[in-house]
Structures are given as structure tokens and as C-alpha cells.
Amino acid sequence: MNTAEYKFFIADCKKSIENAKDINIEFDIDDITLKTFQNYAYARKIAANLRQKNINHIDELLISFEKKFNENGAKVNWALDYDSLSEDIIKILIEKKIKEVNLFESRFIEELGLLKILKNEEIQINLQSNNCVIFEPNYAISQTGSLYLVFNSAIEMEQVLSAKMKIFVLPVNNVLKNIEDVELLSKLYSINKNREEYLPLTAFYSVKENDENNVELFIIDNGRTNLLESKEHRKALTCINCDACKKVCPIYSLIGDMPYNNVFTGPIANVVLPFLETIDGYKHLSFNCILCGNCAKVCPMNIPITDLVIANRNMFYENKNIDLPDRYRINILKKNLISRKKLNRAAWRKEFLMKLYVKRKITVKRPIPKFAKISFSKSKNK
Numbered sequence: 001m002n003t004a005e006y007k008f009f010i011a012d013c014k015k016s017i018e019n020a021k022d023i024n025i026e027f028d029i030d031d032i033t034l035k036t037f038q039n040y041a042y043a044r045k046i047a048a049n050l051r052q053k054n055i056n057h058i059d060e061l062l063i064s065f066e067k068k069f070n071e072n073g074a075k076v077n078w079a080l081d082y083d084s085l086s087e088d089i090i091k092i093l094i095e096k097k098i099k100e101v102n103l104f105e106s107r108f109i110e111e112l113g114l115l116k117i118l119k120n121e122e123i124q125i126n127l128q129s130n131n132c133v134i135f136e137p138n139y140a141i142s143q144t145g146s147l148y149l150v151f152n153s154a155i156e157m158e159q160v161l162s163a164k165m166k167i168f169v170l171p172v173n174n175v176l177k178n179i180e181d182v183e184l185l186s187k188l189y190s191i192n193k194n195r196e197e198y199l200p201l202t203a204f205y206s207v208k209e210n211d212e213n214n215v216e217l218f219i220i221d222n223g224r225t226n227l228l229e230s231k232e233h234r235k236a237l238t239c240i241n242c243d244a245c246k247k248v249c250p251i252y253s254l255i256g257d258m259p260y261n262n263v264f265t266g267p268i269a270n271v272v273l274p275f276l277e278t279i280d281g282y283k284h285l286s287f288n289c290i291l292c293g294n295c296a297k298v299c300p301m302n303i304p305i306t307d308l309v310i311a312n313r314n315m316f317y318e319n320k321n322i323d324l325p326d327r328y329r330i331n332i333l334k335k336n337l338i339s340r341k342k343l344n345r346a347a348w349r350k351e352f353l354m355k356l357y358v359k360r361k362i363t364v365k366r367p368i369p370k371f372a373k374i375s376f377s378k379s380k381n382k
């Protein structure tokens, strides 16, 4: 791969690996999980199905959510990306003469670069203020038109709920049909993220009468419909950001967050970043995986992460997003791997071909593996 991003990625990976500790991956289901769920596998299955169902009907859910949310006079603002969001938020702040904002950092708020947007417009950030807050709810509930909020502390809860002006920003995929669905998803998130049974402080927020002018909700796409378009890849939109996949990924254990150069990191980032950002800037991540399958085994949403990584690779190959020399090598490997006759060739011939086509891409630390004298197929038939 010949992109600048790939070269920076490799350089950062090398730095991280030098400082990496031993890989220590634990798979056991612990007591707290067993105490919370009588049948953890069944709970995962139910949660994954309901989240997938919600994603499949996201258009209907968003329409019915908007209708309910509007009932008290508040308006949903739709934003496609960073640029349209930035324009609309600033317009609101200027109209309301707001010069100071309490911004509650979250991964989505970081992804949107809201801090930068506010700083560019010289809006002050005051983390004590309850004049105007910007906050990311966990979910929008279409049945009730309410928002499900999770707080890190009682002070945070007080600041958000008592704020004179509330601006909520929500990724478009986080809408649920029923209020009852929240409990199971929250428990799965809490167990996987923090090994805790329940989220500490939560609230369902609905716009109150006479408060409609002081509440703004932005529902933002930011590349998510690119994932929605593919029936296979839309499974990634069910992610609840629990980080369980990171904890069991041998690659992530070695390289950590730094080489990703993004707020999304770990196995799910390998799948989604080429869609959320650009293919050229992030395609290398789909090759940053040894396909061990640990992530898919632990994902509470049963997202087939390794299958999606392979789907990305195929897509980049088919759409010619991979450089010509790499495509050439892939073609040669493909021809050799799908032919039984070629696989049965003498070991020295296979080693010779590997050296010829692959070696230049492999570092000294990763020598070409030795081939068995007789192929498995031949020895089985002897």
C-alpha cells in the first residue's frame, strides 16, 4: 500500500510495539456477568436481533421519533456532516447570544470536532456552567419521542438537566423503537465496558411544554449511511461502543490507540473507518487484522467483525482501491491457492514463488514460512 496514511500508521505501530507489554487476553465469562444474565448467550442474541431490526427500519423509526419529539414544539435538526452541523450550531448560538458553552466530551462529540468548531467561533468552554450545555444522549426512543441520557456523575446530571439551553447531538444510528429495549442494551454495555451491573445515573428526557425554544436536537449522519447502504456492513451500525472487542484483540493489545489517528480505534474501527472517513485514508486498517476471530466471539451485538474485514478487503480489491503491484500479487496468490495441482507442487517451487512475489514486502522479522515436503492433501491420500 502506497498511501502516506499507511506509512504513518506503520511508523506509529512500530513505536507502539517497542513499548508494548506482553499480550494478556482473557475470555472467561466472569461472576458479575453470570449474576446479571442467567443465559448470557441468549441475552446477546436477543439484543443483537433487536438492534439489527431497529437498524433495518431506521427510516421509519426516525420519522416516528421526529413526530413525537415535535409534539411539544421542539424541532429536530438534521445534519449530514461536520460542515452542515458546524454552520447550524453556530447559527443557533449566535441567535441566542450564547458566548459560553459547557461541552460534555464523548466519542461522537470528539468525532464531530465540536471543540474545534466552538473555538473557531471564539465561544468559551466553561465546564461549570449550566447556561448552555452540549451533550450526547445514548439513544432516541421513537415510541415516546424521548432521549435516553447516561451521566458520569450527579453533578453532570444536574448540569445537563437544569441547563437553560440544551443542545443534544446524536448519531443517526442510535434510535430504538421501544423504551423497554434500553434496559438490555444498557446492561450489556455496562457489563462489557466497566464490568458493572448497571449504569450509574440515567434519565429519559422529553421536551417539556414552554421549554421548546431552549432545546435543540441534532441527528447527524457523518458517513453512517455509507454503511447502511450495504446489507452486510450495516451490521456494524449496531455497535454499542462497549470496547469488548478491543480487550481481546491481539493486534490492538500491541499497537493501542495511537496509530489509528482517529477517535475510532480497535477492531470495529478497521471495518467502519473507510466508510466514515475516506477509503484511501483508512483502507490499510482492513489489512491490520490477523482474522483470529476473538472480537466476533465476544461482541455482545454479535457483529461478525472478521467477516466484515474480509468483505472490506474484497470490496477494495474489486473496486481497484488497492495499488496495482498489490493487486498483481493478490492475483498470483489467488491463482496458486485455488488450484489443487499448484498446491501439490514441490515445496521448493512454492518457496521460490513466495520469495519472488511476496518477499520484498516482508520484513526480516517475518521470514517466509517453510512449506511441508508433501502437501496435506497428498499425505492424507497416501
Ligand code: SF4
Pocket (backbone or CB within 6 Å): 238, 239, 240, 241, 242, 243, 244, 245, 246, 268, 295, 298, 299, 300, 301, 302, 303, 305
Ligand atoms: S464491535 Fe461489538 S464488541 Fe466492539 S465495541 Fe462494538 S459492540 Fe462492543
